[in-house]
Amino acid sequence: MQKKIYLAGPDVFLSNARDILGQKADMVRAAGFIPLCPGDLEVPPSDTKKGLGLAISAINEGMMRDADAVIANLTPFRGVAADVGTSFELGFMCALGKVVYGYTNVETDHFKRCADFYGGALTRSPDGRIRGPDGLSIEDFDMVDNLMLDGGIESRGGIFVVGNASEDALYTDMQAFAECLRLMASRYAS
The missing domain is CATH 3.40.50.450 (Rossmann fold)
Incomplete structure (x- = not known):
């Protein structure tokens, strides 16, 4: 079938x-x-x-x-x-x-697209997460989406x-x- x-x-x-x-x-x-x-x-x-x-x-x-x-x-x-x-x-x-x-x-990949969205203005917060200028964390797992x-x-x-x-x-x-x-x-x- x-x-x-x-x-x-x-x-x-x-x-x-x-x-x-x-x-x-x-x-x-x-x-x-x-x-x-x-x-x-x-x-x-x-x-x-x-x-x-x-x-x-x-x-x-x-x-x-x-x-x-x-x-x-x-x-x-x-x-x-x-x-x-x-x-x-x-x-x-x-x-x-x-x-x-x-x-x-x-x-x-997803991380790079998010970084581009923020114009590269990323920081690493005290908890170790990468964040945009709005404070939201960004997934960084080498994944497509x-x-x-x-x-x-x-x-x-x-x-x-x-x-x-x-x-x-x-x-x-x-x-x-x-x-x-x-x-x-x-x-x-x-």
Whole structure:
């Protein structure tokens, strides 16, 4: 039976979202899997914006429950870390005991991105933690993103692929996604 792969990520916010998700879905099919993409299913009408949002959330959760695995696009989105919705989806899939793989198109690790956010104005506090000028500590674990994302993937035998796309292709470059897909296909072939 073909495995179903849920495609998580901020791709749904792109102006060319259907094209990008369509390309990824084609790649998933070519690798022998069934793609499950947010936005693929029709959302029932709602009288309120909140109702519409809740309907979309319910549909996505249903797709994740139906999936065997997830490939999550954890490229930093609107800040120094992965998209919050994608982070939720990754955690949801971890909690369900599904196979979880992730990728980013940004080579710089989480600590460096946070240091850049603060313009390098970091200090070491008496408790030994590195802190920004606002007093908040910064994770320094040589990880791609927040330790819970890296840990969630690795503790379940998944892989976090790190790409290095150009700034203008952060959300459209497919190399790290293709590598994730290749590694997942190899896992299921074993």
